Amino acid sequence: MAEPRWLDDREMRAWNGFLAASALVNRRLDQQLKDDAGLSHPQYEILVRLAAAPGRELRMTELANGLINSKSGLTYQVTQMEKAGLVRRRSCPSDVRGVFAVLTDAGSAKLEEAAPGHVATVREILVDVLTPGQLDALADGLGEVGRRLRGEGA
Amino acid sequence: MAEPRWLDDREMRAWNGFLAASALVNRRLDQQLKDDAGLSHPQYEILVRLAAAPGRELRMTELANGLINSKSGLTYQVTQMEKAGLVRRRSCPSDVRGVFAVLTDAGSAKLEEAAPGHVATVREILVDVLTPGQLDALADGLGEVGRRLRGEGA
DNA sequence: GGTCGGCGGTTCGAATTTGAACAACTCCCT
DNA sequence: AGGGAGTTGTTCAAATTCGAACCGCCGACC
Structure with missing residues (x-):
């Protein structure tokens, strides 16, 4: 691999x-949260995923794979x-090894408390800065990037 | 801030x-490097910046601000x-406090060794995945995002 | 000339991250 | 049944990160 195609200006x-x-x-996000x-x-992400999950609980592995x-x-x-x-840990009935992470009421409350400020920051630093077209390009392009990186391991 | 504008689907x-x-x-990048x-x-970034700098040296502060x-x-x-x-440290002649980080020949060689594989990976996981239009959207949109985050402090 | 505010880098301690090694267990196949 | 491969989650040590505190020094202002 002597001379690969270098990146052009664009x-x-x-x-x-x-x-x-x-x-x-x-x-910035870390700081704000x-x-x-x-x-x-990372903790905020965990709360969000758990809140969206059925029964407000997920297996550890699912959480880890999430991202x-x-x-x-x-x-x-x-x-x-x-x-x-x-959160609370609950062992999985059907598989002794498995562990569920369960969102507690306190966790749910914490999320509701943190969400508005978080969303506002996300808007301020990214979402509201971009045009609709750019948003679509991000969603499509980076979505594909993420999909590929998840799909194939190494 | 009770109910901010939540994010729509896009x-x-x-x-x-x-x-x-x-x-x-x-x-992925970390792993590959x-x-x-x-x-x-981070180390790769430092090498790149130093290699591009006049005299292959930069003040610590400039490097830190770099990103x-x-x-x-x-x-x-x-x-x-x-x-x-x-790299090598060299104290600044005009300001005793100042410190330059200087790229050594070994550092330069290391960069040349690492660059091809790095660029190939960047292409594989991101650049070659995106369309030209998406590349422009990234450059323009995220460029502006970065500029704002640099410009205003908090 | 003296002094006060701010800058440039380092040091410090605490928090977090990661990969590798580990122990326990499930599932499938014979 | 029995064995082996692959999973699941945790533990461990090592590396890295950050912010706050710190020291010495530059520069401007009185």
Whole structure:
């Protein structure tokens, strides 16, 4: 692989823009959530997923696959959140190994408390900055990117 | 802030797509660089910036502002890279406080070694997945997002 | 000239992340 | 039944991250 096709100008701008926005948006989001509700971004994501799940509970593996982080990272976060009373662990009846993470009422309340500020921030830093066309391009293009990265492992 | 404007379907797809792609792309990139060249993504970024800088050196602050991470994070990474011989510190003649990070020949060689594989991965997971129109939308839209997040502090 | 505010980098401690190793268990196949 | 491969979630050590506190120094202002 001596000389690959380097990125041309358009590709470079897109790549750099993506990289920078990715880092900056994530940092800002973390900051806002922590200040506003005392949640880390991963924790917020967990709350959202659980709230949307049937029975407000999900298997650990499903949560981990959702996106978040590695399995061990999830174990850590759920432990933290359990200490804070936001979730509860429940072992799976049909599979002794399995563990459900269950959203508690306190967790649900915390989410409702944090959501408005979070959404406002998301609008402010990203959604309201983009044109409808750009939103569609993000959804389609990055959706496909995500799908591929999920699909094939390595 | 009782009821903000929630995200509609289009906005939600764009936001989720961005979030997922952001996490997945970064993870994949880190992995590839580490396996391929023994570099972390932050370290690669530092090499790139230094290589592009006049005299192949930059002030610590300029590097930190570039994007990467917090000031302390940069100190850490530069220390690691100095141990590995990829960069060198040089104190600024006109300002005793100032420190330049200078790219060494070994650092330059390491970058040339890592770049082809990196670019290939960037193409594979993102650039070649998108249409030209989507590339422009990323560049324009996310470019503006980044600019705003840099411009105004909080 | 003296001094006060701010900048540039590092150091510190705490929190978080990751991959690898591990233990327990399910499922399938013979 | 019995064995083996693949899953599930946790534990572990190591690496990395961040923000806050800190030190020394530049520069402007009185």
